[in-house]
Amino acid sequence: MASTAPTLSDLSAADILALRRSPMPDALVTPGPSRAEIDRLVEIALRVPDHGRLNPWRLVLIAGDAKDRWVERLLALAETREDAAKVRVSTRKLASAPLVVVVVSAAAPGHKVPEWEQILSAGAVCMNLLNGAHALGYGANWLTGWHAYDAQATALLGLDEGQKVAGVVLVGSVAETAPPRPRAKPEDIARWLTL
Template identity: 80%
Template sequence: MASIAPLLSAASAAAVLTRRRSPMPDALVAPGPNREETERLIEIALRVPDHGRLSPWRLVLIAGEAKQRWVEKLLELAGQREDAPKTRVSTRKLASAPLVVVVVSSAIPGHKVPEWEQWLSAGAVCMNLVNGAHALGFGANWLTGWHAYDGRATALLGLEDGQKVAGVVLIGNVAAEAPERPRARAADVTRWLEA
């Protein structure tokens, strides 16, 4: 028989996950996680399925003055694009969160573990970051946007050949809770396979 402590833990974890929402990027403000909380968050993030134990992802942490310079450089690049007004607006969304974690898919081509599974593992790192931030009392928003696909923007992150941005996760304190929104209903998206 299971002890009561794990049941209470499971109930608490379920409650946290059930209430999780992504705050608007501008609602993520300082203070963000300190060094110890960030290390804990990364520890949580890396507890993902990883077929073949390949660690097919890398994380780029951006905070403080480095984040400010990164956003400024992105704004310069955004201004050079044909869709400059739109890209500048999406770039400004990166400014208020005190911590940005860029999850980079670093899949190994030609490995017996299909690249698709390696990409999914990188996506799981993003989701664990979001859930971990929520569990630690912060908020998080998982974005991509033009800067995740533009070669000049990804060069600012020092990506190697073949690496791709899986997600840009903004983390901070939540200044304003996001309103609840309609969610998919289990009955609409699930079915039991019949024998």
């Protein structure tokens, strides 16, 4: 008998957003999105509110041989650190996913649009990547990790002065769905303003 489990195409956009869950990094596997799907994902990622149309973000796409070399170089850098044992483990989390999208905050300080708002817009890019990947039938996980902050590691990404890594978003097919994660209770977080 055919499975009656709902597929993505049976779900409404609201259900897709409500059901999204980050798979574990090593549960993100090949095949990754095709080139056309990556183009679509980038289009979705960039459809974010951006006060003043400053485009205060950049994306670095990492896949294939370049991704293997990136992880190798990070592993070599990890070994030079005092916390090598710990960062080696977090670096290996990057190995499985076929696509990594590094979201870079390129906020302009001193602009009349506060830097805080520009940085928030980079966070929105990360979130759109997660939802976009999910809607396209893939999974994604938003990480940072030591390599998002270490100057030698970020130099591998060719960031300009003042740019910061907002997210290292792993994308791939989902080998194993993560179990449900406890969520904040709306009543603990949201309240109606009464004046």
